[in-house]
Amino acid sequence: MNEQSKDEIIQQCKKETKIYYIDGGRFFSPKMRGINSLEVGKSKIISSPLNILIEWVYFQYTRIRSLFKRLNNWLFPRRPEIVGSIKDAYLTGSLVFPSRYPPAKPIANMPVALWARTKLFGWRKLAEGYTNESGVFKLEFDLREAVSWKNQRKLIFEVHEISRIQFNEKQPYRQFSVFHSQKFPKSDLTGMGYTLREISLGYWNYRTDTTIPRAKLNDDDGDPIQSYSQGREDAMIEQIIPIELTKLKHLEQIELDPDSISIQSIQADYPINLTQCLEKHLPGYSRSDEWFGDRMMNGMNCGTFVKDPNEEGVFIMKYFGICDYDHNDIYALPDVIIRYRLNEKGIPIPFKITTIGALNSLNRDPWQTRDFTPADGDMLWMAAKRIARMTGSLYVEVDQHFTGTHINVEQYAIAAYRNFRRSPLAILMLPHMQEVALINGGADKLIIEGFLPEATAIKASGLLKRTKDVLGMLDWKGWKPMEPISDAHHYARGEKLFMSVIDEFVDKFFTENIDEIIIHWDEVYRFSCDLIEHSVPVFLSDKSLDTMPENLRNQYKERYEYYKAQFGFDDSVKRDSLNGELKTVSRITTKQAITAKDTEDIENLKNACKYAIMQATYMHTWINENQYDELGEVLYSNGGLRFGDKESGVLVPENDLTVAPTPEIATKQLWFANFLSRTEYGFIVSNEDKDVHPDFRNALLSKKEEFLALDIDVNAIESRTNI
Ligand SMILES: [Fe+2]
Structure with a gap:
């Protein structure tokens, strides 16, 4: 077969297995209660007609309730005008983030308001304002209007938050909602001033049960701090139901009649993936050296190629396995080192695979090393490539996908939501930061504590430790997109091209909004402080390597060097030390206020924003959407091969x-790969929730053809990390 017809088959298979959103669902078809009802085992799917009927009644109730809410808003609008003209009384107090140790951190620039309701349920705004940098509010109002006989007995103090950023034509606007409200009797207003004292709000707080910067997802009343957009929930549910039913059927079958099921029959029940399609048309190609190299370069793995200093033209790729993390004895997970040379098309062809670690249950020595080459014969060479895919898949999922994008973005999201309100940075950042904390909360349960410890060598405790270690190599300062190693390196060329889109968009945004950004620089200062205070320590900075056994010490050093190359970590940068910890995330600014002459601070901010947006969009989308190509055929790739006996x-x-x-x-693996790749939502181009800045969308669309030449569909790139 010639190269051209092979490429045509590959393209045809990519097209055939590409995931599209299909609208569906009928009344008596199974339903789910939402993203949070998903479980690795049997999700709470509702399939009996009675349950569906009850669900329908509940749905009607929620619809009526929201209709009622809309009617209520229409009947009793909240008019923006403030009633009363004499400001002869005031309401004061302060908003703080909860803290175990005083002083609590103030919540600054938070919109607050004082309302009365008439006996006929109308709304009367008495005062509005913002908290100052100490979190203190002072709402001046007309006392006579507040205690008027027309008003109900109690007045309402409200704290508002930005719930969404939306774009109306080109004009962005902040959509506010009530985060907290409390009532107090108007009869209490006896003097000129009334204080609500210090109000501690469960607003975007950091979790205290982990040293990784994670959001506490519920406020003090147990209410969620954020919700998925309705469109996001719907897209997920529509796509996942058929796959969920397939998994349920298999789990029942395994329980009741295990002999009636096999890996092949399970595989056949799920949609065909890229490698299966290739096998249909090009038998053997999906297991070839060329496909292996191509996928490690341009597939889900988007691996890092480091030049071999000892041999010209050789590239080295490393995947670290169990290391010294808590693990079980069921699955193999050795370190893997792959050596490549480029072929005439610029595709890396593996010629040597080294494994370090146990490959059977009889010899558990974690430092045993074996080299494999094609000269070892087909069986061993194929097995070595399969082991490389296995360690590679787990490494990509835990280090690059979950930590590199999901958890990494969450730390920027928490700091952004805690601080960006009046600054235009709320417009720039929040659309790309939303929902990541929510999906990460789900991933903790489903993936880190659920599937991976069951299906791979590393235990949940080990995975958490690993996440913290890798996060200790992720910083915005000095980060650059990957350098392509050849023209065929489409992933890296796409990464550079996408970064140029972000450069164009963010630079323009800063030019247009710099005055307002400077006016509200205090928000940037607090954003930077939050990031640093909650940042994990730099990897290895808190470990004493000297006391370790030599093999382990060498492995740590090797990991450090490889991570540096992979995650663009510049360890020559001067970082902050806090409470004896060298913090990973670099400081953006030391100043609470700046002028346009403080170009270094402004440049730092710009780079930090670009980095966070890049991780939340391109970097996440790439791995996420390619998961089914790689992990959609169990015998081709998986996260854990068993040792056997x-x-x-x-x-x-x-x-x-x-x-x-x-x-x-x-x-469960096929369910996961489908669930994660198939339920994407919130694309930059289709802009389903009207929250993507038009300049970002236009900059991306203007490079559509350039992306297409790299086999990248701009329509598939998500604006946020939410799956
Ligand atoms: Fe993801």
């Missing part, structure tokens, strides 16, 4: 099912 261990052909994932793990 033979000396051959994992060095066996694919058809030896004694080391393959069990049927239960297989259906």
Whole structure:
């Protein structure tokens, strides 16, 4: 077969297995209660007609309730005008983030208001304003209007938050909602001033049960601090239901009649993926060296190629396995080092794979090293590539996907929501920061504590520790997109091209909004402080390598050097130390106020914003949407091959099912790969929630053809990390 027809088949298969959003669902078809009802095992799917009927009644109730709310707003509008003209009384107090140790951190620039309701339920605004930098508010109002006989007995103090940023034509606007309200009797207004004292709000607080910067997802009353947009919920539910039913069927079958099910029958029940399609049309190609190299470069893995200092033209890629994290003894997960040379098309062709770690259950030595080359024969070379795909998949999912994008973005999201309100940075950043904390909360349960410890070598405690370690190599300062190693390196060329889109968009935004950004620089200062205070320490900065056994010390050093290259971590940058910890995230500014002459501070801010947007969009989308290509065929790739009890261990052909994932793990893996790749929502181009800045969208669309030449569809790039 010539190269052209091979490329045509690959393109055809990519097209055939590309995931599209299909609208569907009928009345008596199964329903789910939302993203939070998903579980790795049997989700709370509702399939009996009675349950569906009850669900329908509940749905009607929520619809009527929201209709009633709208009617209520129409009947009793909240007019923007303030009643009364004499400001002869005031309401004061302060808003703070809860803290175990005083002084509590103030919530600055928070919109607050004082309202009365008439006996006929009308709204009367008495005062409005913002908290100052100490979190203090002082709302002056007309006392006579406040205590008027027309008003109900109690007045209402409200704290508002930005719930969404939206764009109306080109004009952005902040959509506000009530985050907190409290009532007090108007009869209490006996003097000129009345104080509500210090109000501690469960608003975008950091979790205190972990040292990783994570958001506490509920306020003090247990209400969520953020919700998915309705469109996001709907897209997920529409797509996941058929897949959920497939998983349920398999789990029931495994429980009731395990002999009736096999890996093959499980696989056949899920949609065909890219490697299966290739096998149909080009038998053997999906297991070839060329496909292996192409996927490591341009597939889900988007791996890092480091030039071999000892051999011209050789590139080295590393995937670290169990390291010294808590692990089980069921699955293999050695370190893998892959050596490549580029072929005439610029695709890396592997010629040597080194594994470090156990490959069978009989020899558990974690430092045993084996080299594999094509000269070892087909069976061993194929098995070595499969092991490389296995460690590679787990490494990509935990280090690059979950930590590099999800958790990394969450730390910027928390700091942004806590601080950006009056600054135009709320417009720039919040659309790209929303929903990430929510999906990460779901991932904790589903992936970190759910699927991965069950299906791979690393335990949940090990995964959490690993997340913290890798986060200790992720910083905005000095970060640059990956350098392509050849013309065929579409992933890296796309990363650079997308970064140029972000550069254009963010630079323009700063030019147009710099005056307002400077006026509200105090928000940037607090944003920067929050980031640093909650940042994890730099990887290895809190470990004493000297006391470690030599092998472990060398592995740590090797990881540090490789992570530096992979995550663009510049360790020559001077970072803050706080409470004896060298903080990973660099300081943006030391100043609470600046002028236009403080160009270094402004440049830092710009770079930090670009970095966070880049991670939340392109970097996340790439791995997320390619998951099904890679993990959609269980025998091709998975996160855990079992040792079995033979000396051959994992060095066996694919058809030896004694080391393959069990049927239960297989259906869960396919369910996951589908769920994560298939339920994307919130794209930059389609802008479903009208929250993407038109300049960003236009800058991306203007490079549509350039992206297409790299096989990248701009329509598939998400504006936020929410799956
Ligand atoms: Fe994701």
